[in-house]
Amino acid sequence: MITHLVFDGVTESSLGIGVDIVASAAQLAGGHGVAAPHAARLLRQRVVSLDGRPVRSGAGRSIAVDGALQLRGMGAADVLVVPGWFAATEASMQLWLAGDECRRAAAWLARAAARQVMLAASCSATFLLAEAGLLDGQRATTTWWLGAAFARRFPAVTLEAERMVVQAPGVLTAGAAFAHADLMLAVIARMASATLAQRVARYLLLDSRPSQSRYMAMEHLRVCDPAVQKAEQFILGNLQRQIALPELARAAAVSPRTLARRVHAALGMTPGALVQRLRVAHAAHLLETSNASVEEVAARVGYADPAAFRRVFRRYAGDSPRGKRSHSACWQPG
Known part of the structure; x- marks a missing residue:
């Protein structure tokens, strides 16, 4: 099961491409490294919020969810994905990290990690994983324009800000918003097969982009x-x-x-x-x-x-x- 955890301000493009990649993988799975019945179990997905209520996207639209986050039954065969939200400045990121929602979310993520659930986050959501202490001693990437802020706040994390996706034991991180597509392909490769991830990329016209350096200003x-x-x-x-x-x-x-x-x-x-x-x-x-x-x-x-x-x-x-x-x-x- 792949669970997408969303918050107010979520980038609709990140959530949308994440859901579409998983759905496409489920349809294309047969004969590409994963048996169709097995893929159907692995690639089930849901969209949740902390309290089960709809969230307001960064574009101001209401995003319906399938319910509240629940960890019952989740384990090593599951993935908890957190798409990011647009944080233009370090100050706005710090404000979110100081809030109650961040504290509650960090506690949920820590419990998920204790269950061996794979964690994945892109853009500003990488700050949430780091705030929960789940990236300490690990390599990670983040949204490029907040790389310096990330490095200052989380010195125990080995930041590789130029990388589009960084895979570490039990956790994957990705760069700015559209890097969520690269993140989800990495999730599919981990859960199912690299062959299936490559086929999804071809069908959805997603190029390989190992670095976000070209976009850095x-x-x-x-x-x-x-x-x-x-x-x-x-x-x-x-x-x-x-x-x-x-x-x-x-x-x-x-x-x-x-x-x-x-x-x-x-x-x-x-x-x-x-x-x-x-x-x-x-x-x-x-x-x-x-x-x-x-x-x-x-x-x-x-x-x-x-x-x-x-x-x-x-x-x-x-x-x-x-x-x-x-x-x-x-x-x-x-």
């Missing part, structure tokens, strides 16, 4: 720490050359160890990763707004070797430089 990652701000300004002014950690620390007026600690606390990454991310962000801007060749763009952001640039770009942007340019062109008028 650096302006959302900027922080108030003056040392980190100085480091960022120095990097942006020296994109065309190599920057060593001691030099960057001197520019920030702190020791290398202190800079590493403060960058990680503020952004959940190393100073080296910050350098690469800023280079890739500027390279992506050039690819989207100029006709410069990939080789020219590589040189402008400090890479004499275009092949090395392509590798780093793919790692941080989740796509090739040419792919980034072509994806950008799809959004242009005309």
Whole structure:
């Protein structure tokens, strides 16, 4: 059984694609790694709220549910999925986490984990799993624009904010709202088979997206720490050359160890990763707004070797430089 737990503000697209993926998997299961009768049992689903009442979506519409969350009979063969809601700022996320609904939900999730129920969450709902202590000592991802806030609040979690989906023992996490599709495909692969998940993806035209890096905007990652701000300004002014950690620390007026600690606390990454991310962000801007060749763009952001640039770009942007340019062109008028 797959149970979708929803709260006020739930993103309708996340809930909808989650339900559709499970329904499609149930219909396509026969002959694709799971016997149809077995799939019918595994891929039953329901939508619930904590109290059994309808919830109001982020779009302001009433979402009917099948009842209240109940754990009776649930165990290792079951999944509890929490689609996220749109939290634009760290302040709005903190407000929700301080509320009674969060405390009650965290207690339910802890009881579900004790029953060996698989837990899965996307976007802002990953904060709920972390708040319940269910991600301590685990790897996880979250919605990209709240990655720094997540890293600060939950230092016991190994955050991999660039990843679209992170699978850890007993728990799966995914990035921003539409990453819920990737999350649900991972759930299907875990519960049924990878073959079935791949077939569902083909039928629903869902591409493989291992990284949410291509969607990250650096302006959302900027922080108030003056040392980190100085480091960022120095990097942006020296994109065309190599920057060593001691030099960057001197520019920030702190020791290398202190800079590493403060960058990680503020952004959940190393100073080296910050350098690469800023280079890739500027390279992506050039690819989207100029006709410069990939080789020219590589040189402008400090890479004499275009092949090395392509590798780093793919790692941080989740796509090739040419792919980034072509994806950008799809959004242009005309």
